[in-house]
Amino acid sequence: MAESITPRATDYAQWYQDVIRAAKLAETSPVRGSMVLPPNGYELWENMQRGLDGMFKATGHRNAYFPLFIPKSFLEKEAEHVEGFAKECAVVTHYRLKEVDGELIVDPDAKLEEPLIVRPTSETIIWDTYSRWIQSWRDLPLKLNQWANVVRWEMRTRLFLRTAEFLWQEGHTAHATEAEAVEETTTMLDVYATFAEEWMAMPVIKGVKTASERFPGAVDTYCIEALMQDGKALQAGTSHFLGQNFAKAFECTFQNADNEAEYVWATSWGVSTRLIGALIMTHGDDQGVILPPKLAPIQIAIVPITRKNDDNTEVLEAAEGMRDALTKAGYRVVLDDRDQYRPGWKFAQYEVEGVPIRLAVGPRDVKNGTAEMARRDTGEKKSVSAREIVPAIREALHDIQQGLYDRAYAFRRENTHVVDSYDRFKEVMDAGGFALMHWDGTAETEARVKEETKATIRCLPFPGQFPGIDTEEAGTDPVSGAPADRRVVYAKSY
Numbered sequence: 001m002a003e004s005i006t007p008r009a010t011d012y013a014q015w016y017q018d019v020i021r022a023a024k025l026a027e028t029s030p031v032r033g034s035m036v037l038p039p040n041g042y043e044l045w046e047n048m049q050r051g052l053d054g055m056f057k058a059t060g061h062r063n064a065y066f067p068l069f070i071p072k073s074f075l076e077k078e079a080e081h082v083e084g085f086a087k088e089c090a091v092v093t094h095y096r097l098k099e100v101d102g103e104l105i106v107d108p109d110a111k112l113e114e115p116l117i118v119r120p121t122s123e124t125i126i127w128d129t130y131s132r133w134i135q136s137w138r139d140l141p142l143k144l145n146q147w148a149n150v151v152r153w154e155m156r157t158r159l160f161l162r163t164a165e166f167l168w169q170e171g172h173t174a175h176a177t178e179a180e181a182v183e184e185t186t187t188m189l190d191v192y193a194t195f196a197e198e199w200m201a202m203p204v205i206k207g208v209k210t211a212s213e214r215f216p217g218a219v220d221t222y223c224i225e226a227l228m229q230d231g232k233a234l235q236a237g238t239s240h241f242l243g244q245n246f247a248k249a250f251e252c253t254f255q256n257a258d259n260e261a262e263y264v265w266a267t268s269w270g271v272s273t274r275l276i277g278a279l280i281m282t283h284g285d286d287q288g289v290i291l292p293p294k295l296a297p298i299q300i301a302i303v304p305i306t307r308k309n310d311d312n313t314e315v316l317e318a319a320e321g322m323r324d325a326l327t328k329a330g331y332r333v334v335l336d337d338r339d340q341y342r343p344g345w346k347f348a349q350y351e352v353e354g355v356p357i358r359l360a361v362g363p364r365d366v367k368n369g370t371a372e373m374a375r376r377d378t379g380e381k382k383s384v385s386a387r388e389i390v391p392a393i394r395e396a397l398h399d400i401q402q403g404l405y406d407r408a409y410a411f412r413r414e415n416t417h418v419v420d421s422y423d424r425f426k427e428v429m430d431a432g433g434f435a436l437m438h439w440d441g442t443a444e445t446e447a448r449v450k451e452e453t454k455a456t457i458r459c460l461p462f463p464g465q466f467p468g469i470d471t472e473e474a475g476t477d478p479v480s481g482a483p484a485d486r487r488v489v490y491a492k493s494y
Contacts, residue, residue, distance in 0.1 A: 033164030043297035084216020160277030168272035181265035192237035207459025231432015233491035239269035288352035305362030438484035
């Protein structure tokens with residue numbers, strides 16, 4: 001298990017792949033760029049879904065579903081949108097196969113009148129629908145979310161981070177005013193940031209993207225950015241203010257309270273299974289993945305220490321009692337009483353898979369009324385009272401959740417640098433981390449930095465994102481020598 005995981009310091013990219021394989025989170029499929037999610041990976045995604053879905057509904061959103069296939073003409077209606085996704089689209093042109101000489105071929109007589117695009121994102125199909133649903137100001141706001149899969153034909157793929165098909169959610173809302181739509185955009189960004197920090201234990205930076213990094217068809221794109229252990233940034237979620245672009249493309253108007261026709265204002269926002277990749281790279285170590293308790297499919301694994309040819313009834317009963325008490329308290333628990341595996345093998349398995357707490361119960365523990373509790377995050381082991389198992393576990397899980405966040409926050413703080421020269425900037429980018437450097441606001445300077453260093457502007461951070469650092473301070477862009485209104489966040493990224 002852990003011995004088959006390449007150390008991070010040796011080859012971080014291989015470590016990432018090894019951890020996913022050893023923890024049984026995902027595997028490649030016969031379809032290039034697509035992945036299989038075994039139960040460990042899918043249950044982790046389900047827990048993310050549950051957490052986010054509750055937050056969406058608490059902010060007034062409802063779930064709906066829209067077609068997987070999108071007419072090509074729909075994408076053509078919004079110029080920036082089609083330009084942004086054209087090179088990633090999978091296209092359906094025929095609807096039937098036939099057998100010829102024992103071989104299946106595409107039936108040339110079954111060509112579609114109009115090609116269908118396999119959903120890369122749903123703005124177009126949804127706004128076509130909204131144009132029929134929205135007639136009056138009384139129909140607004142319309143705030144829907146969709147849990148779905150999308151296809152973007154990536155040339156270079158990496159499990160969770162960039163795959164041809166992935167799972168996600170996409171919110172699409174319609175509003176009567178610009179101010180209301182902008183407020184929705186920032187509200188959902190806050191939801192994502194709260195989920196990342198309080199559920200994933202992953203600190204993030206909130207900010208706005210530059211024009212070159214903006215979602216195709218958006219007026220503004222807001223994002224949350226996290227720093228991975230190798231010093232690269234990962235965009236963990238985006239929220240887009242779409243203005244009236246899609247409403248105009250699909251003639252989605254409403255009668256306002258004065259009986260005047262207006263175009264609707266729009267937003268969209270989404271996160272995907274990329275969050276699982278972020279989780280691995282934020283918290284994993286050379287022994288495997290480390291899962292935050294709030295999201296772990298198994299929060300506590302109980303391993304009875306039994307011996308062949310012995311009467312293990314008392315040990316098993318003690319373990320079952322702990323399982324029942326913890327399950328009743330609302331925790332996700334597994335009692336691993338498989339006799340075909342030795343306890344040491346089970347310990348290693350749960351370590352690789354990132355189970356936050358492991359309880360071991362043997363004959364001596366039964367006699368003493370205790371269990372041995374091992375924490376995945378620190379490796380600490382201690383004896384806990386079987387009678388007080390629920391409060392002991394509650395405290396430990398809380399400490400693990402907070403400890404993972406604190407450790408990740410400390411790493412980000414140590415690897416965030418205020419930079420005032422281009423040479424120093426290059427040094428930081430070579431070592432990895434966030435660089436806070438002045439930017440003159442031009443696409444030319446942004447492109448030059450990307451070409452020369454492979455680093456990009458991750459965002460223009462909102463005020464207060466870096467305690468003690470004033471990113472709003474004016475200065476000079478060290479790349480161009482031109483005046484700059486503020487510092488921005490640069491990093492190499494996934």
